[in-house]
Amino acid sequence: MRDRLTQGSFRSSLLAVLAAIAVTVILLGFGSPSWSSAMRAFFVQPLTNRFYLGNMLSSMGYLLIAALGIVIAFRCGLYNLGGEGQIFVGALAGTLAGLALPGLPGIFGTLLVLIVASATGALLGGLSGLFRRLWGAPELITSYLLSAALIPAAEYLIVGPANDPTRSLLATARLSRAYWLPRFFAPSDLNLSFAIAIALAGIVYLMMFYTVRGYELRIFGLNEEFATYSGIHPTTYTLGAMGLSGGLHGLTGGLMVAGTYHAAISGFSGGIGWSAIAVALVGRLHPLGAIVSALLFAYLDAGTKASMLHTEFTFELGTVIQAVILLLVTASFVVSRRSS
């Protein structure tokens, strides 16, 4: 039943992205009084000034880290569908930790936020891995359910007990300024996260293709039975890959807090977990491919937000783009030689 994710090809990625753009153009045509200005906003505006460009790169960084989490899980043959929750709950946990200990020297404060966020994400992901390893519960279902159960709890904390009533936003209090990640490229919110993301892509690439661990992970993902007979321990990889995947999602959440929002806000993840799956698949589950596809996605996302001013329903446009890409990215447009 479990079919392979590496099916399809680079061509599938390209066609999926082109189809998504085509759908976007059509929808913008429907929903916008001035089609041409919406088009210009969608395609050109993200590149026109420092603010848009920087924000685009900033969101590219976050997308990339979450996508690396997906690359690791999917390469290991595990479906982590709990990204949304891992990002959100991780971000909230990191924020709460940062708020609880406000007086640390800056760098330690930032590290505290990031570590708590990653650990929370890793715990959530690892739990699904554990259920799978112990009892064979499909991680595909449990990771989603766990995430869906916890998001309302996180929302409850943000609007309720952890809410900062002095702010008009539905959000927690802000982290102390010393914990914020340094920004470069003002006035955009591009910050150190971007560099971290690129570095992580390089690290995941090395790990995946040049270490024994990465080799074992890939073999495990392609043929669990063979991996077991080669002395690769299943527990390490079911728990490890799901934990690492969740951890990278949690880290994404933590970096979004420390770099951009400086607090946990209602509706925090906003679909980035789903986008990450699309990014990873468009990048053919390759860490370096993910860099390119994260950039592409961030561009599409920025375009969507920019064209929002020109149409009535653009907020959902992002979701539709994700959907179209996911529908087609694993498709085989060429008849495979392989029958099984």
Added chain:
Amino acid sequence: MADLLLQMEGVSKRYPGNGVQAVDGASLQVARGEIRAIVGENGAGKTTLMHIVTGVVGADTGSVTVCGRTLVTGDPAAARAAGVVMSYQHPRLDRSLTVLENLFLGDEPRRLGILFNRRRAYDRIRAVARDLPKRLVTRPLARLSSGQVRMVSLVAALLRLPTDRAGVLILDEPTEATTPEEADRIFQIIRDSAAAGHAVVFITHRLPEVGRVAHTVTVLRGGRIVGTYAADAGAATLAAAMVGSSEGEDTLHPPPAAGTHEPGPVRLRFERLTIERFGRSLVSDVSFSVRGGEVIGLTGIRENGIEAMEGLLAGKLSHTSGRFELDGRTVSDPTPNKLRSLGMRYVPTDRLLRGASVDSSVSENLIALKRRHLQRAGLFDAATVTDFAASLQRRFGIDAALNVPLWQLSGGNIQKVILSRELEGDPHMLVICEPSWGLDFRTRRRIISQVRRTAQAGAAVIVISTDIDEVIDLADRVLVLYDGRIVADVPASEASRQSIGRAMAGALAVGEPGAR
């Protein structure tokens, strides 16, 4: 001549992929009501010959005539229309469906236009196989023994035979993995369909079966028909015809490897070993040991314990009682990891599932066991990896580039990849299952000599195989499992195909040689 239901004239087939001449100028006639056995060594061309009749394989030359109609070979539909039906060794059935549902899948008798008519279905079964009990047919296939599944696949073939005229029924190893009682039932069904006027052709590797059910027997060797004999020709005559006169000496009595040098220390020991699963005992009270330099052949009919032994040696099953020692160390709860770290090498029966990652490259498959030793500063060293893979590629004659995915390789090359990985670096212990499955003669030779060389280098080798010839060829000592127990333990030089075959069938266990 009207009574000849199957006529083949000068049929030849060469596989373009590996260049093997599978069938070479074969001619064959089978009459109405005749039961014909086809025997021959593995790779003698039996299956290809039958596939030419069914149209699965097209012949290069020659003609095939079924029930008076000359067929265009390579057209399964035409063969079916002419009345050819084949029961495969591995029929495609669904284990979750009941027997009845499996038998009529795609051709269901109906009731009220839309409902499956079970009663009519069962009546149709009764018409071709009187013996199949009703409680059996309503069970899901998963709950049947392997012998019962064989019977079901035979009935499936019978149901496809034409009812209003004669047909040709072809069976591939119809009694494989069956108990003697089940085999008797299968024979009765075969006799009944011959009596009903069909022609029956069955492939077998059990020579005693030939005399019991067939009227005539055709021997194949190297793709050629050696001759057709009366069924009472005797196993000795047939065996000689199968292996040929000169080459036969060579394969039947291999030079004993153990005699030429000192046997090494005991590397593997089983003592009163019992394996139970779900309350059933799969292996009972098995004791034997293997020394370095020694090759043990473990054989038996399927489901008589050899799968469980493979499971144990692979770390998939644990023993319930008794002792399992590797290099003097007791292994209490074997896992793949533990066995691997104790130096066990393993070539599984199911190569593609357990033995390889078909989506990974040749090189990635080759380094699976050596992976920890190919690093520098924590990272794989590309040059070391390539050197290692290329050295195995050369040594074992793997005819493929290192970076292509394994699934693009031929079966023989995939085998070589797996074997070269497992045999590399003078292992202490090697378990190799069905070593020459699906291999051409040359590759088979090569693999046999590699396994021998591994033993001579000091490894304890266990060959697990259902193929009698193979264990006799390869092993110094042959152990036969029947019903989970060792019923024979003989030096290969004293073993004959007949004696081993009798032991596999349990004939020695009941103390009456020859009476199955």
Added chain:
Amino acid sequence: MIVNSLELMVPILIAALGGLLTERAGVLNIGLEGLILVGAFAAIVGANLTGSLLMGAVFGTLAGLALSALYSVACIELRSNIFVAGLATNLLAAGIVPTVSALLYGTRGVVRLAVPVSAQRIAGVSVMVPLAVILAAALHVFLFETPYGIRLRATGGNPQALVARALSPDRYRRFAMLCSGLFAGGAGAAVALRLGVYLPNISAGRGWIALVVIFLGMRHPLGILAGAFVFAVFESFAAAAQGFTEVPGTLLLGLPYLITLAAMVVYSALGRHARIER
């Protein structure tokens, strides 16, 4: 409370029966949630357009069918990964419904039913309850007593068995996926028309609950009937408890997911040995 539970059972049961068809055909249908969502929205739209509740239900099922057609084209014709395409189905529903809603009603949120809710009742229970139970029984007959059902089960069990008999597994898989769209769309219609309103996220995890109910019901229509009822009892219990306790509503939104998760994990833990044998 029993009546309430029975009525709450209806959408879960119908959706799970749809999911059972694909599961038996070898497709774990994670797109159910999205199919329910479009069904619910289309039912309200249809009822408002035609003024008839029945037509609303028809619209709902057809919307489910349309989305599942897309899903099945991706899975079968284009050989997309089943899970990724299922995810896409859910996202597509979540994206398209507010978009269409904005175009039709100028709102992304609540859409009220303009037709009065007048459920036909038999012995005090909505007519949907016996209909859903009959559907379960009919599906049982279909799967185990008809040639088409047997072939559909073989599709999930061993597609090669069909290929060997010159039948196409894709045909049965496609049929199952389209049916699941019809069923899940119907389930969505049942939810929305009972409430008399479309709310964002009205499916509230029912697709996932249905998915888990398929396993709890041992992949059997009558087992699913029991499983769906148990979940409905939980749901009505939780709704009743909301009145008595101080637990805030936001937190309760996660409860169905949590219970479903627990059920999935416990089921897996208990069923472990049985599944290894399979």
